[in-house]
Amino acid sequence: MRDTYVIGAGLAGLMGALALAEAGRRPLVLAKGQGTPLWAAGTIDLWPEAPRRAIAALAETNPEHPYARIGIDAIVAAVERFQALAQAGHYPYVGSIDTTVLLPTALGALRPATLLPATMAAGDMRLGGELLIAGFRELRDFFPPLAARNLQQQGIAARGIYLDVPPIGRRLDFTTRSFAQLFDDAAFRHQIGVQLRAQRGSATRIGLPAVLGLRDPLAVVADLQDQSGVPIFEIPTLPPSVPGMRLFRLFERAIVAAGGRLQIGSEVLQGAGRDGQFQAILNGAAPRPQRHRVERLLLASGGVAGGGIRTDHTGAVWEVALGLPISAPSSRGSWFAARALDAAGHPIYRAGVATDAQLRPLDAAGKIVYRNVVVGGSALAGADTLRERARSGVSLASGWAAGQLLAQE
Amino acid sequence: MTALDHIELSLEQSLDHCIKCNICTAACPVGAVTDLFPGPKYVGPQAQRFRKPGQPSPDESVDYCSGCRVCNEVCPTGVKIMELNTRAKARIVEQRGLPLRGWLLGYQYLFGKLACGPQAAIANFFANNRLVRSLTEQVIGIARHAPLPRFSRFSFRSWFGRRTTGDRQKRQVVYFHGCATNYYEPRIGQAAVEVLEHNGFEVIIPEQGCCGLPLLSNGAFSHAKRHHEYNVARLAPYVERGIPIVGTSTSCTLTLKEEAPELLAMHDRATRMVAENTYDIFEFLRLLHEQGELKTDFQPIEAVLPYHAPCQQRAHRIGRPALDILELVPGLKLNESSAACCGLAGSYGYKAEKYQVAMDVGADLFSWVQQSGSDTAVCDSEICRWQIAHGAGVTMRHPIELLRDAYGQPADRRA
Numbered sequence: 154m155r156d157t158y159v160i161g162a163g164l165a166g167l168m169g170a171l172a173l174a175e176a177g178r179r180p181l182v183l184a185k186g187q188g189t190p191l192w193a194a195g196t197i198d199l200w201p202e203a204p205r206r207a208i209a210a211l212a213e214t215n216p217e218h219p220y221a222r223i224g225i226d227a228i229v230a231a232v233e234r235f236q237a238l239a240q241a242g243h244y245p246y247v248g249s250i251d252t253t254v255l256l257p258t259a260l261g262a263l264r265p266a267t268l269l270p271a272t273m274a275a276g277d278m279r280l281g282g283e284l285l286i287a288g289f290r291e292l293r294d295f296f297p298p299l300a301a302r303n304l305q306q307q308g309i310a311a312r313g314i315y316l317d318v319p320p321i322g323r324r325l326d327f328t329t330r331s332f333a334q335l336f337d338d339a340a341f342r343h344q345i346g347v348q349l350r351a352q353r354g355s356a357t358r359i360g361l362p363a364v365l366g367l368r369d370p371l372a373v374v375a376d377l378q379d380q381s382g383v384p385i386f387e388i389p390t391l392p393p394s395v396p397g398m399r400l401f402r403l404f405e406r407a408i409v410a411a412g413g414r415l416q417i418g419s420e421v422l423q424g425a426g427r428d429g430q431f432q433a434i435l436n437g438a439a440p441r442p443q444r445h446r447v448e449r450l451l452l453a454s455g456g457v458a459g460g461g462i463r464t465d466h467t468g469a470v471w472e473v474a475l476g477l478p479i480s481a482p483s484s485r486g487s488w489f490a491a492r493a494l495d496a497a498g499h500p501i502y503r504a505g506v507a508t509d510a511q512l513r514p515l516d517a518a519g520k521i522v523y524r525n526v527v528v529g530g531s532a533l534a535g536a537d538t539l540r541e542r543a544r545s546g547v548s549l550a551s552g553w554a555a556g557q558l559l560a561q562e
Numbered sequence: 563m564t565a566l567d568h569i570e571l572s573l574e575q576s577l578d579h580c581i582k583c584n585i586c587t588a589a590c591p592v593g594a595v596t597d598l599f600p601g602p603k604y605v606g607p608q609a610q611r612f613r614k615p616g617q618p619s620p621d622e623s624v625d626y627c628s629g630c631r632v633c634n635e636v637c638p639t640g641v642k643i644m645e646l647n648t649r650a651k652a653r654i655v656e657q658r659g660l661p662l663r664g665w666l667l668g669y670q671y672l673f674g675k676l677a678c679g680p681q682a683a684i685a686n687f688f689a690n691n692r693l694v695r696s697l698t699e700q701v702i703g704i705a706r707h708a709p710l711p712r713f714s715r716f717s718f719r720s721w722f723g724r725r726t727t728g729d730r731q732k733r734q735v736v737y738f739h740g741c742a743t744n745y746y747e748p749r750i751g752q753a754a755v756e757v758l759e760h761n762g763f764e765v766i767i768p769e770q771g772c773c774g775l776p777l778l779s780n781g782a783f784s785h786a787k788r789h790h791e792y793n794v795a796r797l798a799p800y801v802e803r804g805i806p807i808v809g810t811s812t813s814c815t816l817t818l819k820e821e822a823p824e825l826l827a828m829h830d831r832a833t834r835m836v837a838e839n840t841y842d843i844f845e846f847l848r849l850l851h852e853q854g855e856l857k858t859d860f861q862p863i864e865a866v867l868p869y870h871a872p873c874q875q876r877a878h879r880i881g882r883p884a885l886d887i888l889e890l891v892p893g894l895k896l897n898e899s900s901a902a903c904c905g906l907a908g909s910y911g912y913k914a915e916k917y918q919v920a921m922d923v924g925a926d927l928f929s930w931v932q933q934s935g936s937d938t939a940v941c942d943s944e945i946c947r948w949q950i951a952h953g954a955g956v957t958m959r960h961p962i963e964l965l966r967d968a969y970g971q972p973a974d975r976r977a
Contacts, residue, residue, distance in 0.1 A: 154848075154851070154852065154886060155886075181881070185638060185639075185640060186585065186635070186636050186637045186638035186639070186640070187585050187589065187635075187636035187638060188638055189638075191583070191585050191588065192583060192585075324597045325597040325598075325600070326597055326600055326601075328584065328587055328588065328593075328601070329584075329588070330587070330588040330593075330594070331593075331594075331597075334594065392583045392584060392585070393583065393584045393585050393587065393588035398588060405900065406900075409898070409900075414881070414882065416879075416881045416882075417635055417636060418634060418635030418636065418637075418876065418877075418879055419879045419881070420640065436879065437879060438878060438879035438880050439816060439819045439820035439877065439878050439879060439880075440819045440820050440823070440837045440838055441838055443879065443880050443881065446852070459638075460638065460639070
């Protein structure tokens with residue numbers, strides 16, 4: 154039977170589970186649903202500029218930040234392991250911890266990313282030249298002319314066009330997944346390639362919505378490049394994110410192959426422990442909860458957005474699964490800074506579980522709550538990852554570090 | 563507030579949790595193969611806003627929901643999408659009445675009652691006769707190629723009634739065999755009885771009827787309610803005496819545990835007691851093992867077999883107890899499929915217009931099973947076993963049969 158648990162199937166939980174599985178701990182991942190990777194762009198964003206240097210500086214300026222807690226070596230190790238995993242899964246990520254590139258969004262804004270799927274690499278704004286942004290009227294919330302106009306306003310040569318869905322791809326309705334399934338079909342993408350060649354004009358590269366296949370996106374991009382004659386790159390869409398689906402599958406396969414297991418649709422309702430030792434968790438099941446005896450546990454259930462931490466109108470802030478102490482502003486009145494766009498951010502966004510350097514949860518007095526529990530991802534206190542543009546980076550690095558530490562517990 | 567208002571309220575509230583992220587749409591196995599079904603978000607939380615008492619149903623496409631519950635499984639905010647869809651189907655039946663096909667599929671156990679026994683050979687001949695199947699498809703709309711199980715020459719209950727073994731033991735357990743084990747696959751009930759007895763249990767088989775799931779999924783709620791009330795009346799007295807109920811059909815046990823009480827708004831004490839004391843057989847064995855009470859005198863089975871966890875098993879949210887127990891058997895390795903669903907989903911794939919949808923949903927699973935190179939695959943649910951056997955051309959076994967083999971008990975398959 155299993156005795157090692159991970160709560161949460163976002164990037165932190167998946168990285169932690171991989172670390173635990175590879176250490177022979179056969180983790181069971183319990184998650185309420187399929188999580189945040191499908192809500193995210195699919196890039197790993199460590200820091201908007203020169204991540205290695207910025208992270209090193211955090212040790213001085215913000216020692217409570219999760220990056221400062223885990224240290225640069227663990228972050229580098231997490232990045233290396235992730236890139237090796239992606240490479241082995243034929244879905245390589247390019248980039249390095251020393252640099253950050255700017256990629257266009259679906260709105261034509263520029264967004265920094267540290268590691269990006271190879272399918273997005275040609276979107277690097279340093280490459281210059283003229284952009285063609287192409288999409289489909291049938292794909293909601295992706296408007297090439299709008300993206301192109303916004304890029305032009307930033308001095309970037311860009312043109313936006315709509316492509317026709319070829320007759321073999323006609324459907325009553327379309328989603329990101331249905332487009333990805335269509336791109337898996339070589340005949341469909343051939344017809345798209347023909348349209349791109351005819352319409353490319355003087356463009357030196359072409360951006361398409363990130364729906365270029367689920368099975369072998371590299372092959373899809375290669376085919377489209379061959380036919381259009383210019384580099385092709387993906388632009389993240391609104392959820393559900395196809396790059397997120399690929400990432401989830403990549404992790405799922407690797408975790409299961411290493412002896413772990415995922416149990417999605419099983420929300421952890423509560424847990425119990427005493428004398429500094431966590432002992433049991435209960436997940437919601439039909440019709441009575443399923444009980445697990447716990448030897449070691451990684452909490453990666455997310456922050457307020459991911460559902461791991463909740464708040465209410467009285468100003469209460471609590472961690473949902475285990476009821477761990479939360480480091481948060483003492484009252485609702487101190488959640489927010491006076492100005493909405495305050496440069497220092499809002500205190501409530503730093504709320505989370507405070508930990509020691511081994512990522513073990515601490516109470517208000519700084520005492521370790523449970524020795525056999527570690528915390529990773531957005532549940533951690535001390536970071537405002539949305540404002541820092543470091544959400545996926547903190548999850549990746551802290552999830553991996555937490556899994557490594559817990560495996561030795 | 564009546565009980566029915568209560569469940570309506572809880573579903574309405576659950577629908578407010580929908581953040582329209584479409585993770586369910588991206589996971590839906592039906593939506594992946596046909597656009598006749600626009601996806602769980604649209605027919606569930608979205609269309610629900612327009613379903614008001616006294617008003618006609620805003621959409622017909624909810625009929626293409628197979629009820630596999632993958633949407634519930636992946637929803638990050640806990641919306642009960644499948645329940646919304648099933649209730650919407652029931653509304654349509656309420657307004658228009660139960661069609662003949664829905665009645666036949668809902669009451670399929672009546673055919674088992676008629677055809678199981680010495681006359682099974684004749685019944686099987688007609689049930690699989692091409693002319694009969696072709697006529698049934700044209701007249702009633704039951705798909706001619708959908709995999710019908712073969713009626714057994716003897717029922718599970720008749721085998722159990724003739725047994726002389728089974729001494730009185732200190733510990734007792736009720737076995738809910740379900741219709742499929744009784745009329746089609748008695749071997750699974752035999753394996754379950756042998757495994758339970760080997761572990762020191764006296765197995766009790768009370769009177770029991772169909773769990774009612776085929777009626778529920780065809781929207782025939784009032785019919786399903788009568789079936790559930792019948793079963794609760796027969797099972798509750800055992801539960802009152804502290805005797806648990808186990809089942810080998812993951813769909814029957816899910817119905818007893820949750821589907822019937824929730825969908826039919828049955829919240830009386832007896833229904834709740836039966837629900838709370840019903841276990842999937844491997845869930846039960848896993849609990850025994852956790853208490854150190856499961857016998858582990860296994861003989862090695864040298865085999866690597868593909869295993870598919872049925873969607874109705876996953877809806878229990880109890881993990882993979884069959885894998886947890888069978889990994890204790892030396893030499894045996896089960897590889898789990900990553901397929902969302904086999905496609906058949908209860909009576910869905912038996913409907914002529916949905917047969918191909920069901921086959922397309924299962925296609926990835928079938929090819930995965932075939933690529934494993936094994937001539938045998940393992941699955942806990944009868945309907946899925948028939949569909950995988952049909953689609954992949956392999957022999958299907960229930961995991962309890964493997965466990966019985968591991969205990970080295972004689973496979974007494976004679977009548």
